[in-house]
Amino acid sequence: MTAAVATRAVAPARSPGFGAVLRAEWIKFWSVRSTTWSVAMLFVLGAGLTVLVCASSAEWLASSEADESPASFVTWGLMIAQVTAVVLGTLVATAEYGTGMIRATLAAVPRRGAVLAAKAVVLTGTLLVAGTVTAFVGYLGGNAFLSAEGIGLSLDDEGVLRALFGSGLYLAGLGLLSMAAGLLIRHTAAALSTVLGLVFVVGNMAFVLPGAWGEWIAKVLPGNAGSVVATPVHFNPSLLEPWAGFALFAAEVAVLLAVAAMAFRRRDA
Amino acid sequence: MIVARELTKTYGTRTAVDGISFTVEPGHVTGFLGPNGAGKSTTMRMVLGPDRPTSGSVTVNGRRYADSPAPLREVGALLEARAVHPGRTARTHLRWLAASNALPASRVDAVLGLVGLEGVADQRVGRFSLGMGQRLGIAVALLGDPGVVVLDEPVNGLDPEGIRWVRTLARQLAAEGRTVFVSSHLMAEMALTADHLVVIGRGRVLADCPTSEFLARHAASHVRVRSPRAAELAALLRRSGPDVTVDGDSGELRVRGLDAAGVGDLAGAHGLILHELTLVQSSLEDAFMTLTADSVEYGAAPAGAAR
Structure with a gap:
């Protein structure tokens, strides 16, 4: 028995760094169908609906009856496509709990902070790129119809470039917000309903709140504060300035993420 | 080597694991035996880190599992066979695990071959039978060629051939000098597999001795x-x-x-x-039942008296 013990050479423990954790999360992220689906839907809805809406509204926007700016339409699809960012962000967290995989994850990488950071980087990177590319494609397609009516926007026009990159930024932030909610709630349906309810339902209902107080509440809700940056000219003029709104949104995401990280490090998996 | 000292886990007012201490030595198969709900899985989860002890400590090779620089090279575990996303293939599941600990990709094919899943490696895990899932879990445990192997109920859902395969594998791993810690609620299976037994009931250690000694003492x-x-x-x-x-x-x-x-x-x-x-x-099952039945009585009496 003693001889047998001696024959087993202990492999030198090379400590895998953050890069290894990142690679693992990257493989995990892209090896489930929900990711491909969500990213495809993000693109189809985000770019497709923008083109569709621009095509169908171009004539009206160019007419004297128009009471909206064409600049509000070049990233129109992203308003709908943001749902997919919420889904993607939520699933990154809740799929682990729903399947019990979180135990395998933490057994492989007990440094929970590293797991969380890797998930955040993979999710943010993907949404940043997918959101920005989608916004550019939607702009190029939709703007072609606007230009045909003589009301096209150039990339140099105020807010256009900001909105295109802002779309990526906003979706990435929304993904992180959803991931944080997913980590706290740990249940796909519950986390999804919470975030979608907060961003879409509560966010829109808040505008009917009376008085300056109500207006203020509506402005600071994450979906309202964060989405201004993603449109050259927002439909709703009462919202915060683009970068001020986004800064507030980023702070809200950071706070929720910090709470989620604290819970993730403390709670049993 | 796994060393648990006064390991305790409470959930609210319920005590799942009540100050247990034991040592799992290399070169042996140590069976961790107890009825369902005795605290076996909770204990194993505390060894591996997803659950933290309320008090006490457990170390693997002298340090906390969480402090291991490359945990999969040090400890391989089958905690829950179904701790896999059903939409992922067996190969991608192993690939991400290998990546997380910077293990060579060749280990993925090696363990797939070892557990006999090469043929279905690219199928989604959701389609796997219970036995195939169990084999994948064992592949995960062996991925990092670890010196310590922890298997929680490895024979669950396996057919007789599979059960024998796990038994042979566990004994072979121990013969290679590894520390092998296997839980089960099946006494007869453990008697065939384990050299040493740690028996728990109601979160307490009821016996911690060589299997032969346990049999001599309890199999009346x-x-x-x-x-x-x-x-x-x-x-x-x-x-x-x-x-x-x-x-x-x-x-x-x-x-x-x-x-x-x-x-x-x-x-x-x-x-x-x-x-x-x-x-x-009397059968081993009888001995086990007698021993654990005592622990149930032992646990129930103070609760009744408190009323």
């Missing part, structure tokens, strides 16, 4: 003897030694503390006719 045997002059024989037996106990009636006696030869010799010396002389070995 007695001699069944039938005689037309049973009453006389019983009186003789009782006088024969301080450890001898006799019970039974209507001509059939159960003798403990004396083997069949001893009973036969005694009867012969006194000219008593025997109609039957049989050594009755």
Whole structure:
């Protein structure tokens, strides 16, 4: 028995760094169908609906009856496509709990902070790129119809470039917000309903709140504060300035993420 | 080597694991035995880190699992066979695990071959049978070629051939000098697989000894003897030694503390006719049930008294 013990050479423990954790999360992220689906839907809805809406509204926007700016339409699809960012962000967290995989994850990488950071980087990177590319494609397609009516926007026009990159930024932030909610709630349906309810339902209902107080509440809700940056000219003029709104949104995401990280490090998996 | 010291886990007011201490040595298969709900899985999860002990400590090779630089190279674990996203293939599941610990990609194919899943490696895990899922879990445990292997209920859902495969594998891993810690609620299986047993019930250690010693101590045997002059024989037996106990009636006696030869010799010396002389070995399951039933009674009594 003693001889047998001696024959087993202990492999030198090379400590895998953050890069290894990142690679693992990257493989995990892209090896489930929900990711491909969500990213495809993000693109189809985000770019497709923008083109569709621009095509169908171009004539009206160019007419004297128009009471909206064409600049509000070049990233129109992203308003709908943001749902997919919420889904993607939520699933990154809740799929682990729903399947019990979180135990395998933490057994492989007990440094929970590293797991969380890797998930955040993979999710943010993907949404940043997918959101920005989608916004550019939607702009190029939709703007072609606007230009045909003589009301096209150039990339140099105020807010256009900001909105295109802002779309990526906003979706990435929304993904992180959803991931944080997913980590706290740990249940796909519950986390999804919470975030979608907060961003879409509560966010829109808040505008009917009376008085300056109500207006203020509506402005600071994450979906309202964060989405201004993603449109050259927002439909709703009462919202915060683009970068001020986004800064507030980023702070809200950071706070929720910090709470989620604290819970993730403390709670049993 | 796994060392647990006064390991305790409470969930609210319920104590799942109640101050247990044990050591799992390399080169042996250590069986972790207890009825369902005894705290086996909770203990194993505390060894591996997803659950934190309420108090006490558990170390693997002298340090906390979470402090291991490359945990999969050090400890391989099957905690839950179904801790896999059903939409992922067996190969991608192993690939991300290998990536997380910077293990060479060749290990993925190696363990797939080892557990016999090469043919279905690119199928989604959701389609796997219970037994295939279990094999994938074992592949995960062996991925990092670890010195310590922890298997929680590895034979669940396996067919007889699979059960034998796990048994052989566990013994082989131990023979290679690894520390092998296997939980089960099946006493008979553990008796065949494990060299050493840690038995728990209601979150407490009931026994911690070599399997052979456990069997000798707890798998009670007695001699069944039938005689037309049973009453006389019983009186003789009782006088024969301080450890001898006799019970039974209507001509059939159960003798403990004396083997069949001893009973036969005694009867012969006194000219008593025997109609039957049989050594009755109670099953391991019986021994296990007796031991754990005591722990249930032990646990229930104080609760009743408190009312």
